[in-house]
Amino acid sequence: MGAQLRLLRRRIKSVKSTAKITRAQELIASSRIVKAQQRMQAAVPYEREITRAVTGVVSNSSSVDHPLTVAKENPRRAGVLIVTSDRGFCGGFNANILREAEALAGLLRGRGVEPVPYVVGRKGITWHSFRGREMGGQWGGFSDNPSYADAKEIANTLITAFSAEDGIDEIHVVSTEFVSMLTQEVAVKRVLPLEVVETTEKPETPLPYFEFEPTAGDVLDSLLPRYVESRIFSTLLQSAASEHAARRRAMKSATDNANELIRVFTMQMNQARQAEITQEISEIVGGANALADAAAGKE
Amino acid sequence: MVSPEREIWSGDADMVIAKTVDGEIGIMPQHAPVLGVLVEGGVLTVKRGGGEPDLVAAVHGGFLSVADNEVSILAEVAELGSEVDVARAKNALDRAQASVEADQENADAAAEAKRARARLRAAGEEVG
Numbered sequence: 001m002g003a004q005l006r007l008l009r010r011r012i013k014s015v016k017s018t019a020k021i022t023r024a025q026e027l028i029a030s031s032r033i034v035k036a037q038q039r040m041q042a043a044v045p046y047e048r049e050i051t052r053a054v055t056g057v058v059s060n061s062s063s064v065d066h067p068l069t070v071a072k073e074n075p076r077r078a079g080v081l082i083v084t085s086d087r088g089f090c091g092g093f094n095a096n097i098l099r100e101a102e103a104l105a106g107l108l109r110g111r112g113v114e115p116v117p118y119v120v121g122r123k124g125i126t127w128h129s130f131r132g133r134e135m136g137g138q139w140g141g142f143s144d145n146p147s148y149a150d151a152k153e154i155a156n157t158l159i160t161a162f163s164a165e166d167g168i169d170e171i172h173v174v175s176t177e178f179v180s181m182l183t184q185e186v187a188v189k190r191v192l193p194l195e196v197v198e199t200t201e202k203p204e205t206p207l208p209y210f211e212f213e214p215t216a217g218d219v220l221d222s223l224l225p226r227y228v229e230s231r232i233f234s235t236l237l238q239s240a241a242s243e244h245a246a247r248r249r250a251m252k253s254a255t256d257n258a259n260e261l262i263r264v265f266t267m268q269m270n271q272a273r274q275a276e277i278t279q280e281i282s283e284i285v286g287g288a289n290a291l292a293d294a295a296a297g298k299e
Numbered sequence: 300m301v302s303p304e305r306e307i308w309s310g311d312a313d314m315v316i317a318k319t320v321d322g323e324i325g326i327m328p329q330h331a332p333v334l335g336v337l338v339e340g341g342v343l344t345v346k347r348g349g350g351e352p353d354l355v356a357a358v359h360g361g362f363l364s365v366a367d368n369e370v371s372i373l374a375e376v377a378e379l380g381s382e383v384d385v386a387r388a389k390n391a392l393d394r395a396q397a398s399v400e401a402d403q404e405n406a407d408a409a410a411e412a413k414r415a416r417a418r419l420r421a422a423g424e425e426v427g
Contacts, residue, residue: 042305049301049371053334053364148303148375210332210366214321222336223362226375233303 002276008269012262019258025089026251029244032144033181036241040178043237047230054227056210057220066217067163068224071193075169078113079136079158080104081191083175083235084124085243086143091250093176093184093243094123100186101174108172116168118158120236136161136168144240151233158232159225162192175235176242182249184242191231194224300343300356300372307377308354314346315370317363326365335363340413342420343372355380357421359414376414380421391415 082101084094105115117133119125122140129135137157142150161167171192176184212219300307315326318341326333337343337358345354361374392415399412 039304043303045306046301046303046373049364049373050362053362053371053373056332056364056366057334151303210334210364212334214319214336218320219334219336219362223334226362226373230303 002272004272005269005276008265008272012265012269015258015261015265019255019262022251022254022258026248026255029248029251033241033244033248036145036237036244037178040234040237040241043230043234047234050223050227050230054223057212057216057223066220066224068159068192068228069194072169075111075113077168078108078115079118079161079168079171080108080115081118081154081158081171081173081175081232082120082124083173083239084119084121084127084143085239086122086140088123089250090243090247091253093246093250094121094127096186097174097176098124098127100188104172104174104188113169118154120154120239143236144243146233146236146240148229148233151236152229154236155225155229155232158192159228173232173235175239176246178238178241178245181245184245191228194227300374300377302361302374302377307356307374307379308345310347312345312347312354312370315372316344316346317341317358317372318343319363324363326363326370328368330365330368332367333363333365337361337363337372337374339410340417342417343377355421357383357414357417359417378418378421383418383421385419388415388418392419 080101082097084097088094101117105117108115116136117128118137119128119135120139121143125135125138125140128138137154139150139154158171162169162171170190173189173191175187175189177187178184300309313327317324317326317335318338319335320338321335324333324335337360339360341358343356343358345356347354356377356379358372358374359376361372361377364371364373392412395412395415
């Protein structure tokens with residue numbers, strides 16, 4: 001067997017095993033998207049109810065003066081929550097987010113505000129630590145299946161930093177929104193100070209006048225952090241679903257590529273084999289002719 | 300009744316009894332709109348008409364909002380009485396009480412004991 005033939009056989013074997021891996025990853029990701037979407041759906045009722053409650057409180061007490069809703073004068077430092085994934089193999093998912101985060105950081109610096117990154121997901125954490133950037137906080141290990149407790153922990157850290165005297169003055173979130181199976185978009189949102197403008201159209205009936213147990217202030221005190229938690233939780237869930245969708249797409253194109261490579265290599269291998277056979281035949285024929293010529297010369 | 304991770308239960312009710320930080324509150328049809336903060340480790344009772352048994356749930360923190368004859372319970376963590384694993388809750392209670400006795404300042408353990416008690420009460424067990 002010729003050297004070229006052996007080389008091609010080896011490459012086909014290795015590409016085939018790669019294709020097997022990427023295909024398996026693709027199937028895993030597709031089954032997890034469904035689960036992630038279901039979790040997104042399951043979280044919707046809570047989000048809707050808490051938004052309604054917040055809107056209710058705010059529309060009742062016209063002067064909402066809560067530390068979490070008031071923009072600070074002369075903001076100096078801004079927290080940026082960057083939601084990335086724990087694992088790679090998902091195409092441009094993390095690169096897109098980090099690029100958007102960098103753009104936001106540039107924008108903030110232009111306003112004279114120092115950005116402080118808070119990073120979710122191991123990929124983002126290594127990206128920042130590799131560049132020697134200091135992070136306000138980092139969480140990893142749950143990006144593909146976040147629980148409410150994770151969201152709560154993140155929200156607590158952010159709110160604590162926001163309420164502290166020399167902490168951060170505003171909080172932005174850079175994450176991927178799950179639009180559909182095929183489209184995911186990187187979105188930048190401001191979470192704190194809260195803007196409580198939820199519905200633009202007027203509700204059909206005026207919102208009822210609420211009584212509060214114990215008082216409006218106390219309700220708001222515990223309601224707003226929950227609201228932030230729920231917003232962050234929904235961000236994490238969307239990011240998880242997007243991560244799976246991105247991984248599925250990346251793995252699908254990797255599998256397609258591998259199959260294309262296998263096709264090309266197989267063709268080249270067949271050509272090489274045929275060339276080898278042809279050469280062998282012409283060598284035999286040539287050899288036989290030479291022998292025959294030599295025998296004829298002797299006589 | 301919803302928690303962040305899922306919708307726990309929804310349906311018609313004659314009366315809803317919950318425990319807010321101000322005390323027990325019972326809500327019947329035509330109740331005025333209310334927004335209340337629920338206590339950690341409370342028990343929520345939904346009385347249903349038509350001879351159906353009461354729905355009991357352990358609710359740990361969250362809110363109660365009443366508007367337009369609709370009661371929404373936004374619980375941080377909630378568990379229906381029928382879903383409670385009694386043996387596990389008892390275990391958790393024993394463990395938490397032991398740590399409270401060992402260290403009176405242990406707020407985590409005290410909260411854990413409260414939650415375990417609420418779960419047992421929701422499951423219809425007697426707890427001291």
